[in-house]
Amino acid sequence: MATTITKPETLVGKRIRRQEDPRLITGTATYLDDIKVPGMHHACVVRSPHGAARIKSIDTKAALARPGVAAVFTGADVKHLGPVPCAASLPGLRVPYHHLLAQDRVYYAGHPVAVVVATDRYIAQDAADLVEVDYEPLQAVTDPEKAIAPGAPAVHPEWADNVAFTFHQEGGDNAQAFRDAEVVVKQRITSQRLIPSAMETRGVLAEWRAGEKSLTLHSSTQIPHLLRTLVAAILGMPENLLRVITPEVGGGFGSKLNVYAEEALMAFIAMKINKPVKWVESRRENFQCTIHGRGHVDYFELAAKRDGTMLGMKLKLIQDLGAYHQLLTPAIPTLSVLMMPGLYRFKNISADIIGVFTNAVPTDAYRGAGRPEATHGIERMVDILAAELRMDPVELRLKNFVGNDEFPYATPTGLAYDSGNYAKPLNEALEKVDYAGLRREQSAARSAGKLMGIGISTYGEICAVGPSIAFPSGGWESATVKVEPTGKVTVLTGVSPHGQGEETTFAQIVADELGVAMDDVLVVHGDTAMVQYGIGTFGSRGTAVGGTAMYYALQTLKAKIRKFGAMLLESQNVTLAGGRCTDEGSGKSVSFVEIAAAAYRAVKLPPDTEPGLVATCFWEPPNFTFPFGAHIVVTDVDRDTGNISIRRYVAVDDCGRIINPLLVAGQVHGGVAQGLGQTLWEQAVYDDNGQLVTGELTDYAIPKAHLMPWIEDSHTETPSPVNPLGVKGVGEAGTIGCSPAVVNSVVDALSPLGVRHIDMPLTPEKIWKLIQQGGPA
Amino acid sequence: MKRTISLTINGIPYSDEVEPRMLLIHYLREVAGLTGPHIGCETSICGACTVMLEGKAVKSCTMFAVQADGRQLVTIEGLAQNGNLDPLQEAFWNEHGLQCGYCTPGMIMTAKQLLADNPNPTDQEIRHGLEGNLCRCTGYQHIVNAVRAAAKAGA
Numbered sequence A: 001m002a003t004t005i006t007k008p009e010t011l012v013g014k015r016i017r018r019q020e021d022p023r024l025i026t027g028t029a030t031y032l033d034d035i036k037v038p039g040m041h042h043a044c045v046v047r048s049p050h051g052a053a054r055i056k057s058i059d060t061k062a063a064l065a066r067p068g069v070a071a072v073f074t075g076a077d078v079k080h081l082g083p084v085p086c087a088a089s090l091p092g093l094r095v096p097y098h099h100l101l102a103q104d105r106v107y108y109a110g111h112p113v114a115v116v117v118a119t120d121r122y123i124a125q126d127a128a129d130l131v132e133v134d135y136e137p138l139q140a141v142t143d144p145e146k147a148i149a150p151g152a153p154a155v156h157p158e159w160a161d162n163v164a165f166t167f168h169q170e171g172g173d174n175a176q177a178f179r180d181a182e183v184v185v186k187q188r189i190t191s192q193r194l195i196p197s198a199m200e201t202r203g204v205l206a207e208w209r210a211g212e213k214s215l216t217l218h219s220s221t222q223i224p225h226l227l228r229t230l231v232a233a234i235l236g237m238p239e240n241l242l243r244v245i246t247p248e249v250g251g252g253f254g255s256k257l258n259v260y261a262e263e264a265l266m267a268f269i270a271m272k273i274n275k276p277v278k279w280v281e282s283r284r285e286n287f288q289c290t291i292h293g294r295g296h297v298d299y300f301e302l303a304a305k306r307d308g309t310m311l312g313m314k315l316k317l318i319q320d321l322g323a324y325h326q327l328l329t330p331a332i333p334t335l336s337v338l339m340m341p342g343l344y345r346f347k348n349i350s351a352d353i354i355g356v357f358t359n360a361v362p363t364d365a366y367r368g369a370g371r372p373e374a375t376h377g378i379e380r381m382v383d384i385l386a387a388e389l390r391m392d393p394v395e396l397r398l399k400n401f402v403g404n405d406e407f408p409y410a411t412p413t414g415l416a417y418d419s420g421n422y423a424k425p426l427n428e429a430l431e432k433v434d435y436a437g438l439r440r441e442q443s444a445a446r447s448a449g450k451l452m453g454i455g456i457s458t459y460g461e462i463c464a465v466g467p468s469i470a471f472p473s474g475g476w477e478s479a480t481v482k483v484e485p486t487g488k489v490t491v492l493t494g495v496s497p498h499g500q501g502e503e504t505t506f507a508q509i510v511a512d513e514l515g516v517a518m519d520d521v522l523v524v525h526g527d528t529a530m531v532q533y534g535i536g537t538f539g540s541r542g543t544a545v546g547g548t549a550m551y552y553a554l555q556t557l558k559a560k561i562r563k564f565g566a567m568l569l570e571s572q573n574v575t576l577a578g579g580r581c582t583d584e585g586s587g588k589s590v591s592f593v594e595i596a597a598a599a600y601r602a603v604k605l606p607p608d609t610e611p612g613l614v615a616t617c618f619w620e621p622p623n624f625t626f627p628f629g630a631h632i633v634v635t636d637v638d639r640d641t642g643n644i645s646i647r648r649y650v651a652v653d654d655c656g657r658i659i660n661p662l663l664v665a666g667q668v669h670g671g672v673a674q675g676l677g678q679t680l681w682e683q684a685v686y687d688d689n690g691q692l693v694t695g696e697l698t699d700y701a702i703p704k705a706h707l708m709p710w711i712e713d714s715h716t717e718t719p720s721p722v723n724p725l726g727v728k729g730v731g732e733a734g735t736i737g738c739s740p741a742v743v744n745s746v747v748d749a750l751s752p753l754g755v756r757h758i759d760m761p762l763t764p765e766k767i768w769k770l771i772q773q774g775g776p777a
Numbered sequence B: 001m002k003r004t005i006s007l008t009i010n011g012i013p014y015s016d017e018v019e020p021r022m023l024l025i026h027y028l029r030e031v032a033g034l035t036g037p038h039i040g041c042e043t044s045i046c047g048a049c050t051v052m053l054e055g056k057a058v059k060s061c062t063m064f065a066v067q068a069d070g071r072q073l074v075t076i077e078g079l080a081q082n083g084n085l086d087p088l089q090e091a092f093w094n095e096h097g098l099q100c101g102y103c104t105p106g107m108i109m110t111a112k113q114l115l116a117d118n119p120n121p122t123d124q125e126i127r128h129g130l131e132g133n134l135c136r137c138t139g140y141q142h143i144v145n146a147v148r149a150a151a152k153a154g155a
Helices: A021-025 A061-065 A121-128 A174-180 A224-235 A261-273 A283-289 A329-338 A371-389 A393-400 A423-433 A435-447 A502-514 A542-569 A592-601 A661-681 A733-753 A764-772 B024-031 B087-094 B104-117 B123-129 B141-152
Strands: A041-047 A053-059 A069-074 A112-118 A132-137 A163-171 A183-191 A203-209 A214-219 A242-245 A277-280 A296-304 A310-322 A348-357 A451-460 A477-483 A489-493 A521-524 A574-577 A580-583 A589-591 A614-619 A628-637 A644-654 A711-715 B003-009 B012-018 B050-053 B056-059 B072-074
Touching: A021 B087, A021 B104, A041 A121, A041 A261, A041 A283, A053 A112, A061 A069, A061 A121, A069 A121, A069 A261, A112 A121, A112 A261, A163 A329, A174 A296, A174 A310, A174 A348, A183 A371, A203 A261, A214 A224, A214 A261, A224 A242, A224 A261, A261 A277, A296 A329, A296 A371, A310 A329, A310 A371, A329 A348, A329 A371, A371 A393, A371 A451, A371 A733, A393 A423, A393 A451, A423 A435, A423 A451, A423 A628, A423 A644, A423 A711, A435 A451, A451 A733, A477 A542, A477 A592, A489 A502, A489 A542, A502 A521, A502 A542, A542 A574, A542 A580, A542 A589, A542 A592, A542 A614, A580 A592, A589 A592, A628 A733, A644 A661, A644 A733, A661 A711, A661 A733, A661 B141, A733 A764, B012 B024, B050 B104, B056 B104, B087 B104, B087 B141, B104 B123, B104 B141, B123 B141
Parallel strands: A041 A277, A214 A242, A310 A348, A489 A521, A644 A711, B003 B072
Antiparallel strands: A041 A112, A053 A132, A069 A112, A163 A348, A183 A296, A203 A214, A203 A277, A296 A310, A451 A628, A477 A489, A477 A614, A574 A580, A580 A589, A628 A644, B003 B012, B050 B056, B050 B072
C-alpha cells in the first residue's frame, strides 16, 4: 500500500475522532486479563483482615493439599528480595522496609501475607481461604491527627511518634508579611482520602523463559520502563533480561504510576514454579491495596491588607501517608507547597509538612497529586478573605492576579510561571454566566428564603512534569520516529497513554510535520523491548513532554528527508511540504514514498548521510508548564433535604495550544467528574480498628451519569513558551478547578446562616445538619 | 460436579462443561474466549460486563453460566454486522464517548437496551438509563452526546 501523500489542511487544532477507538468499541482490544498463554497459572493473594496485627503463625498445608495448587508463598520466601521501592527522598525521611509479603506483622487491612498459585482462578481462590494465619490483633490508628497525638499506637514500633518526616519551606519574608497584615484569616481545611477507582483494576502476567533467563512482565501500568528498572532491582536480575509490556490499560489516574508488590511477586513466582503466572486484582483488593489519594489536613492562614492586597500565606499540612511509602508517597505533599501562591502575586509563604504513618494503604499520586489539595485550600481561603473583607470574590481575585506583563513570573516557592492571562478565562466565565445578573437573582432568592450559591475558583497548576531535577527518575521524555521503506511512519514514544488519546494527537502532529495522512502513522508505546527508555504518562506530561520529544525527532528526520530529496532532485534548495520535496528553482518534486524507498535502497547516499530514516530524541524540558483557568458553579441547596443541585457548571480552561479540542473536552469533563466526586460523594473511610468501611463500589460513591451536571466547557489559548508546540497539559485541570468552585458555591449559598467553610464531601446529611442547626455549631 | 451447557453467543453455538458456580462473565471470557465483556467489580455495580441475554441487557457477573443454558447472547463483539459498526459504536467513536475504553462494551450494550426501550430519550432519560454503568474517564458527557446522536441516527 502506498502512502497517501496529499493532505490539504493542517490537522493540529482539529476535532478528530480517535485512531485507538475501533478496537475499543468492538471489544477487541487486549487488556491485561485478555492475555492468555499456555500453561498459565493463577495467583490469589491472602491479605490481612486486620489493620494492625502480629503474625503468630501461617499454616499452608491445607491449601497445598488442594488439587490444582502449585505453590504457596509466604513472607519467609521473599524476605531476601528487595523492598517495594520509594523513589522520593526527603531529608530525614523514615523509610520502613516494605517487604513484598508481610513478615512478622501486618500494617494495614489488605496487607499481602501469602500468595497461592493454582492452575485455575477458582481453585486459587478456594485454596487462599485454606491458608490459616494466626494473628494477634494490635491497636490500629488511621486518623493522621490522632496518630501524632501523644499516646497513639505506633504504626511502626521503631518510630513511636508516627512521624515519617517533617518538611519546611519558606519564601520571601512571611513573618514580616504577617506583621504587616491588617487582616489574617485562618481555616482548617481537609482533603479527604480518595480511592482512584480506575475501571480496570491492576493485573500482572509474568512469563519466565528459563533457557534465556529472561522474564516478560505484562502489567497494567502507567510507567513500563520505570517498572522494568525497579522490578529488576527488587529481584536482583539484569534489567535487560526483563521486558515489560503494557497492554491496553483501563484507566490509571495515578494509581498505576507505581511499582507494586504484586508486580515483583508474580515475576518471582513465575521463575520459581517455571510457569506463567497471572494475578488480577479484585475490586475489593483495588480499594484496599492500590494507592489512595489526598489525605490532607491543612491549616491555612492568609494575611492581607484591608484593601484586599494579599501579603502572605502560612500552611501547616498534615499528610496521611498510610503504612508505607509507595513510589512517590512522601513527595506528593511537597507539590502542594509549590502550588501555594496559586495565581496570586503575594511574595511570602511558609509551610510545614508533617508526614504521618497510619494503619492504612499508602497514599500517593491521584489525579492532580498535591495540586488539588493546595488549590482547594487557596481558593477557599480567598473566598474566606473576601467574606471577611465584604469584598466580591471576583474583585479580590482580579486585584491579586499576577499581571500579564510579569511572565515569566518567579513565585516565592521557587517556580517560574511560563505564561498566563489569568483574568481572561475568569472574565469569559463571568460573561457566560452573566455574573451581575446572577448576583441580582441570588439577592432576590435570599429574600425569598432560598439558598442559592455562586462559586468561583481560579486555579493554576503545574503540568508537563517536568524538568529532571523535579522527578526522581528524570523528567525528560523520549521518542523515535521511523519512516519505513514504504513510507509508513512509526512513532515509538516513551509515554504510556491509557485513555488520553496520544495515538491520535501524536499522529496529528506527525501528519502535519511530514505531510502524510494520519492513517499512515502508527504510534507505538508500552513495550520496553520495542520502545527506547521512557518515563511514562502522568502529571499531564504526555503531549507537552512526550509530544515535544517527538516533535524534535521529527525535525531531525525532516532534515534528513530534505537531504535525500535534494539528492534525488539534484538540487541545493528543496522544501518539504505536502508529502513532497520540491526543488525551489525548477519546481520539480519527489514524493515522500520515493524518498523513503531511496533512503533504504541506499545505492546512492547524500554526503555524510547514513541509510535509513530514523530519528530519536530524548528531550529535557527546561521548565514545567502552568495551565490555569476559571470554573464557576451555580448551586441551589434544598433546605429540607440538604441536597445540592448544580444549576450551571462553567469551565474555562487554558491549557495552552490545543491539538484536538474533542479530546481536550473529554479530559476536562472527566477531570471535573473526579473533582465533583471528591466534592460531593467520595471518601475512603477507615474505622478505628483499621477496617476500610468503604471497601466496595457499593459503599464508595463514584459519580454516575445521572448525578453529573452538564459541563459548559470552553477555552482560552495562551501558548506555553516552554515547548515548540505551545501546549501545557490538561489531564488534571478539571479535577483541580472543580472542588473549590463547588464548595465556594455551597458555602455562598449557606452564608446567610453564617457558614464560612464546609469540608468535603458535601453530603446532604452534612448540609442538612448545618441548615437544621442554623449554621456552624 | 460439572454440567454441560449449550448456548448461542453472537449467533455461534457453544457447548461446554462448566462448574455450576462458574459466573457467566467467566464463562464468556475464560471458556468462550471473548474479550469484549469486562470485569470491573463482580458485584453488579459497574456494568462493564453487560451483555444482551435474549434481548435484555444483563450484568453477566451476577449470573451463573448455567443460567444461560439454552439461551441466546449478544456481546459487543456481535454488534457490528458484515463489517459495519452498529450506529451506537459509530456514535461513541464520533462523539469521543470513551477514553480508556474499559467500560465501553458494557456501556454500549446498556445504551442498546435503552434505545430499544426508548428510541427518542431526553438527556435525563439517557443519564438515568446509564446509571448502572460506571465510567471513570469521561464524566459521561460525551457518552450522553453519543447516545443522543445514535438515537437521532435511528439506532
